[in-house]
Amino acid sequence: MSLTLAEARARAAMLSAVSYDLALDITDPHHFRSRVVARFDTTGGDTFLELHRAESLDVEINGEKVTTAYDGRRIPLDELKPGTHEVVVDARLRYVTDGEGLHTFTDPADGERYIGGYLGLDITQRLFACFDQLDLKAPISLTVTADPAWTVLSNGVPTSDDNGRHTFATTRPIPCDLLVVAAGPFHSVRWEHGGVPMGWHARRSLAAELDRDAAELKAVTEACFNHFARVFTEPFPFDSYDQVFVPELNWGAMECPGCVTFNEFLLPRGRVTDDDRRRRAMVIAHEMSHMWFGDLVSPLWWEDAWLNESFADYMGFEVAETLTGFAGTRVSFEAVHKPGAYLADRRRSTHPVAPEAVDVPDVAIATTIFDQISYGKGNAVLRQLVTWLGEEDFLAGVNAHLTAHRFANATLEDLLSALDAASSRDVRGWAEVWLRRSGHDTIRVTRRDDVPVVTREGVRPHRFTVCAYDQGLNLIGTRMIDLAGEPVPLPEWAGLVVVPNAHGETFARVDLDPFSREALANGLATLPDPLVRAGVWTTLLDGPPPAVQLELLARQLPREPSPTLVTAALGRVRDHLIRRRLTADAVPAALETIASACAGPVEPDEQRAVALARGLAWTTADSDQLRRWLDSGATDHGLTLDPELRWTVVHRLAELGGLDEAGIEAERLRDGTADGVLGSLTALAARPTAEAKASAWAAMTGDPEISVRRFRALADGLWSPAQRGLLTPYIAGYVSAAPALAERGSAFAAVVGRAFPALALTDQELDLVRDALRHNVPAVLRRHWDDELDDRA
Incomplete structure (x- = not known):
């Protein structure tokens, strides 16, 4: 039972002045206690609190114990009189292992336990009874009772720690899904900057990695903080800023106000590449920008999720590229993220960057729009807006918007009003074709005699850079052009190779003329600018x-x-x-x-x-080569095998039949970490035997408590494109089992969707998926399956 738009609007119309006083007891390893006092004003009538699958439940309304018709998801609050009310819900709930709720994790490296309240859409109700919607922002007071030896982190500044009873300062009004709790024996690096206490934290077994990168993490944090302090007129909105690497987070990071959680892949063991550093700097900047976009000012409903994610993604890449010392971040966007957004925009599931509210009728559908349209395309569209509008007018409008709606909610219309007031350009007309319509334009190069002509197939105005090269692909010149309905000839570049949108300022597919395409295909690697090469690689592989x-x-x-x-x-x-x-x-x-x-x-x-x-x-x-690498701990050229590379080798060697169960177990023991456990599961599932496939499938489908990461690791090994004969029976089994598996929650539905058979399927096998989609399939899984069918058409 997912909250609908109609229900959310009705509840927001009758409630105001919501606040929560929450107490969590996480000392029991099997269950936790959640006691919340919810206070609110109402105009009167019937409403409800959400609470997911409480094992025991006591409810008081205005000091009187009541018996409610609790159905495992909702606590009815019927016939409320106008005025102020106080509801106390005291519940016992189970920990989770799928990252949706109060997640429990035991570190195989040292046996230490960690607890994380990872929230989000439709998840806060798995932690405490609440009005689980964006536009009922509320201050939250929190107390956590935990092991006295543990560190406990949350959104507010800690105010006391009495033998494991941790109390935190009441937050400013925030969406309840942005509450966070992280508890365990964390290793911490703390300091103060700009008058704000800050910290980086990681589990104890990653202390060496955190200390290794602490100076860099601190420098990037401060660079981002200083930049946003300059460009935003609203000061940093919260009292502290902790950043925590937490185990088994289902996404890259989560922008919880004052306490951001990060996936541990951003703190690699062993080698840290420049790409790792760029990506991490981008994510740090992305999440800090959310303190303004999403936390200070939040959407009313999920159709404006792009106001959070597109802005943060744009800011993340731009700040990482220009201010944190990690030039090349924009290259990774053009090469990795933008191609996925183009593909997503050609699927049936595409949607406008800013859909209408009625197109997101409930939270289940909302979970499907946190996708490459809201991130990759939205990022690119905002970059085009800044290019088209000018940074000064863009920031003036953004700052007016943030100030007008601080600690409240706002819509696309509110932002457009602020941008319109700051600029003489037709911002609403721009938004209509760029934000309210799905699909993308094509920028095409043709030849009129020998003169390149740039045309547009589509409806959007574009401003972008064109580069011209001789046949040796030496740069001859660059030019910024505006392209709308009329062709733009480039007579000064007659006979030259031309690359439109060379610096990636706009979002449009590029169709090169045959002369330019052939020259670029033959000499792509010699183009001097990696940003231009990123776009050309995308075009030539499209x-x-x-x-x-x-x-x-x-x-x-x-x-x-x-x-x-x-x-x-x-x-x-x-x-x-x-x-x-x-x-x-x-x-x-x-x-x-x-x-x-x-x-x-x-x-x-x-x-x-x-x-x-x-x-x-x-x-x-070459199994012999891979074995040499494992035995020596290095490639034939002397490159040391870091954990990621070593497990890739183990996976491939097992897939080729060159490593048995005992050898894989020896590698797991050698590694000794959670990553090693997952790597061994992938390798075991990859072995080219019927027994290995049967064992992996049984583990994926037979354990109702299997974690998201273990399921993903097994699926990564199970589907080997070269092992078609072994895998054919599991294709129908996957289609049959997946809908029930996906009922566990949105995160598990997503990992089940990503476990779609990673090999070419016959028309008959694809028909199994089409037939299944005629029945009841959870929204997140349905989206993944529809996309797979489109990508294979």
Whole structure:
């Protein structure tokens, strides 16, 4: 029973002045106690609190115990009289292992236990009884009783710690889904900046990694804080700023006010590449910008989720690129994130960046719009807005919007009003074609005699850079152009290779003229600017037959100087060609082509060497080579195997039949961490035997408490494109079992959807999915399946 738009609007109309006083007791390892005092004013009538699957429940309304018709999701509050009310809900609930609620995790490295309240859409009710919607923002007072040896973190500043009873200052009004609790024996690095107490925290077994990166993490945090202090007129909205690497978070990070949670993949064990650092700096900037976009000012309903995510994604990449010392972040956006957004915008499931509220009728549907449209496309569209509007007017409008709605809720119309007031341009007309319509335009280059002509297929105004090159791909010139309905000829560049949207300022597919396409396909790696190459890689890999993609990779990958672009090209071919389009008999030759492209001479650039070694590790069929790597702890060229690379080698060697169960177990014991447990599950599932596949499938479907990460690890090993004969029986089994598995919650539904068979399917097998979709399939899983069908059409 997901909250509907109509229910949320009715409840918001009758309630105001909501506040929560919450006490959690997490000392019992099996259950936790959640006692909340919810206070609110009402105009009178019937409403409800949400609370998910409480095992025991006591309710008081205005000091009187009541018996309610609790159905496992909602606590009715009927016939309330106008005025102020106080409801006390004292409940016992279970911990979860799927990251949706109060999550429990035991670290295999040292046996220490960690508890995390990871909330979000439809999840707060799994922690305490609440009015679980965005536009009933409320101050929250929190007390947590925990192991006295533990650190406990939350949104507010700690005010006392009495032998494990932690009390926190009452928050400013925030959406209740942004409450956070993180508890356990964390290792911490603390300091103060700009008058705000700050900290980075990680579980004890990652103390060495946190200390290794602490100076960098601190510097990036301060650079982001200083930048936002300059560009936003509203000061930092909260009293403290903790950042916590938490175990088994289902997403990259969560923007909880004053206490941001980060997925632990952002704190790698072993080698930290430049791409790792860029990505982490981007996420830090992204989450800090949420303190304003999403936390200070929040949407009314989920149709405006883009006001949170598109803004934060744009800010994250721009700030990381220009201010944190990690140039090249924008290259990763163009190469990795934008292609996925183009693909998403061509599917049936696409939607406007800013849909209408009626198009998001309930929270279940809302969970499906946190996608590549709201992130990747929204980011690109905002970059185009800034390019088109000018940064000064953009920031003037944004600041007026933030001040007008501080600690409240706002809509797209509110933002457009502020931008309109700051600019003479037709912002509403721009928003109508860019934000309210789905799909993307195509920028096409044709030739009129020898003169390049740039045209637009679509309805949107574009401003972007065009670059011109000679046949040797030496840069001749650049020009910013505005493109609308009329063609733009470039007579000064007659006979030259031209690349439109070369710096990625707009969001549109590029269709090159044959002359430019051929020159770029032959000499792509020699283009001097990696940002231009990122866009060209995207264009050249967009839609050609498999043989053409593999030929491009074979020619250009060995010469591509950017590790970011090497990794992006390999990932795209793996995910969209090897795992979706190639038949099983075509996979070995394709993998051999990729392996040959990765197996060049000794690389003086370690970053590039890592990218190529990772590509070689998942493609090579040379078991002897992989065994040498494991035995020596390094590649044949002397590159040390960090944990990520080593587990890639283990996975591939097991997939080839070169590593048995005992060998995989030895690797797990050698690693000794949670990542090692997951790596061993993937390797065990990858073995080319019927027994291995049966065991993996039984583990995925037979344990009702299996965690999201264990399920994902098993699926990653199960589906091997070259093991088609072993996997055919599990395709129908997956389609049959998935809807029931997905009922556990949105995060588990997403991992079940991502576990779609990663191999080319026959029309009859795809018909199984189509037939299943005619019945009741949870919204998140339905979205994943629809997208898979579109991608394989």
